[in-house]
Structures are given as C-alpha cells and as structure tokens.
Amino acid sequence: MPIDPSVAGRVYPPQFYEVSREKIREFAEAIGDANPAYVDTAAARGYGHGDVVAPPTFMMIIVMNGFDLLMKDLGIEFARVVHVDQRFTYSRSLSVGTRVEATTRLDGVRAVAGNDLLKIRTEVRDEEDGTDICLSEATLLVRPEDSDGGRRQ
Amino acid sequence: MTERVTEQLAVGDVVADHTYWITRENLVRYAGASGDFNPIHWNERVATSVGLPNVIAHGLLTMGLAGRLLTDWLGDPAAVVEYGVRFARPVVVPDDDIGVAVRVAATVTDVRDDGLVALELTVKVDEQKVLTQARALCRLPADRPPGS
Numbered sequence: 668m669p670i671d672p673s674v675a676g677r678v679y680p681p682q683f684y685e686v687s688r689e690k691i692r693e694f695a696e697a698i699g700d701a702n703p704a705y706v707d708t709a710a711a712r713g714y715g716h717g718d719v720v721a722p723p724t725f726m727m728i729i730v731m732n733g734f735d736l737l738m739k740d741l742g743i744e745f746a747r748v749v750h751v752d753q754r755f756t757y758s759r760s761l762s763v764g765t766r767v768e769a770t771t772r773l774d775g776v777r778a779v780a781g782n783d784l785l786k787i788r789t790e791v792r793d794e795e796d797g798t799d800i801c802l803s804e805a806t807l808l809v810r811p812e813d814s815d816g817g818r819r820q
Numbered sequence: 821m822t823e824r825v826t827e828q829l830a831v832g833d834v835v836a837d838h839t840y841w842i843t844r845e846n847l848v849r850y851a852g853a854s855g856d857f858n859p860i861h862w863n864e865r866v867a868t869s870v871g872l873p874n875v876i877a878h879g880l881l882t883m884g885l886a887g888r889l890l891t892d893w894l895g896d897p898a899a900v901v902e903y904g905v906r907f908a909r910p911v912v913v914p915d916d917d918i919g920v921a922v923r924v925a926a927t928v929t930d931v932r933d934d935g936l937v938a939l940e941l942t943v944k945v946d947e948q949k950v951l952t953q954a955r956a957l958c959r960l961p962a963d964r965p966p967g968s
Binding site: 690693694696697698699700702704705714715716720721722723724727728731745746749750751752753754755756757759760761804 | 840852859890
C-alpha cells in the first residue's frame with residue numbers, strides 16, 4: 668500500500684534531548700574522531716566554545732528520534748527504509764549540557780517507481796531560549812510492504 | 821581576519837585527502853553510539869535477505885567519516901556550517917579484520933566574500949562514489965589557518 672499523500676504536512680510533537688559529555692565522547696570514538704574539542708574543555712574554549720561540542724553528524728541522534736515517531740505514525744518498519752539524502756544547516760555549535768527541542772515535519776510524500784519518497788524537515792532549537800541550532804533536511808525511501816526481497820540502492 | 825586565510829585558498833584546491841577503514845567492529849560501535857540498530861548493519865542473514873550483498877555501513881557513519889576529514893582540517897568542529905550528502909551506493913563491509921577502505925577528498929568549489937568556503941567531497945570505495953552531492957560550507961577560523 669502506498670503512503671497516502673494527504674499525510675504530508677504532519678508535524679510531530681517536539682522531542683527533547685539533553686547533550687551529555689559521555690554521549691559526545693562515545694559518538695566521537697565511534698567515528699574514530701580524536702578532535703580534542705569533543706573531550707577537552709580547554710581545547711573547546713580555544714575555539715571560543717563554553718565547553719566541549721558535539722561532532723556535526725551527532726545531530727542525527729536527535730533527528731532520528733523524530734523519524735521514529737513519524738515511522739510509528741505511518742506504520743513503517745525500519746527494515747523497509749533507505750536513507751536517500753541528508754543535509755544539516757547549523758546556526759550554532761551544539762555544546763554539552765544543551766537541552767534541545769526537535770520538531771519534525773513531514774514536508775512531502777511522493778510515489779516513485781513503486782516506492783514512496785518522504786521529505787522530512789527537523790528544526791532543532793535550544794529549549795531554554797528558543798534559538799535555532801540546526802535544520803535537518805532528509806529524504807527517506809520506503810519500499811512497499813511486500814517487497815522484502817527487493818534490492819536496496 | 822578570515823580574509824588572510826581565505827586568500828590562500830583557490831577554487832580547485834584539494835585541501836584534505838584521507839583513507840578511512842570501516843570494519844564490522846566499527847559498525848557495532850556506531851550502532852551503539854548512534855542508536856541505529858537496523859540489522860542490515862550487523863546481521864548478514866538479514867542484510868542478504870533484503871537483497872544486499874552483505875552487511876553495509878550506516879550511511880551516517882560514512883557521512884561522519886567524511887565529515888571528520890573536514891573537522892580535522894578545520895580544527896573547530898563548529899566551523900562546519902552546512903553539510904549534506906546523498907547516499908548513492910551501499911558501503912559493503914566484509915567479515916574480516918581489515919574492513920573496507922573509504923577514500924575521502926575535499927576540494928574547494930567557492931571562496932566567498934563573507935569568509936565561508938564551499939567544498940565538494942569525493943567519497944569513494946573501489947573508485948566508485950558511495951556518497952554523491954557531498955557538499956559542505958565552512959567558516960575558516962581566523963586565528964588558526966588550516967594546515968598551520
């Protein structure tokens with residue numbers, strides 16, 4: 668069953684996330700990134716940050732929480748999903764201790780060759796002062812429910 | 821300020837080039853750190869059942885490694901102001917201790933008046949692009965020119 672295009676425009680309840688020192692360290696280690704700005708407060712201050720900051724793609728952890736909500740709402744299992752593209756536009760750094768609020772919006776649904784393409788926009792803001800931190804724009808491809816043998820691109 | 825640094829850069833300059841290796845161990849670690857436990861990234865049986873040749877890397881892990889090339893070059897991770905990619909081809913990760921080699925290079929495509937530098941990343945496995953339209957916009961730290 669293709670996804671009903673009328674679901675486009677849905678906005679999901681904001682998801683909250685607090686950036687912790689150990690999660691930044693764990694994520695940086697997982698991508699093998701030894702940049703001191705992720706673990707050493709003094710090094711981060713050398714770049715003008717108050718404390719350690721997260722790697723650019725750390726933002727996906729926050730964005731994914733909204734994807735989970737959207738998938739659940741539309742009845743899509745992750746095994747059918749292929750990430751087509753991803754773009755982050757950063758307004759400021761994401762430093763440790765920041766509490767963020769991420770709002771996920773399904774911008775568009777388009778059927779292409781039996782699959783559905785979802786355009787998803789996530790706005791990540793500072794929960795305290797409401798300032799923009801990051802805009803995430805993603806496209807996900809959802810394969811039909813019956814195509815468990817289909818080849819991923 | 822930034823003008824001095826950007827003056828040294830020209831369109832077409834390859835500012836960084838590195839080969840990263842991805843092993844199965846990296847995938848398990850990334851799954852835990854990112855919270856993305858899709859089994860196609862760690863379970864060969866599931867990966868092949870959906871038509872993949874084998875277990876594949878998380879797209880965001882490949883994007884993260886390519887991003888590392890930028891932040892290694894820049895120093896300040898927050899100097900990346902825009903970063904986007906298209907996941908064009910799966911990165912198949914063999915079940916061995918060596919893994920798969922992902923070669924990343926960053927080329928200057930624009931040096932802007934506002935001090936921002938646009939870069940195009942080429943991200944290849946076996947000479948085939950695994951990420952396409954991989955582009956970033958970066959702010960060069962005024963007091964710490966890259967490569968210094």
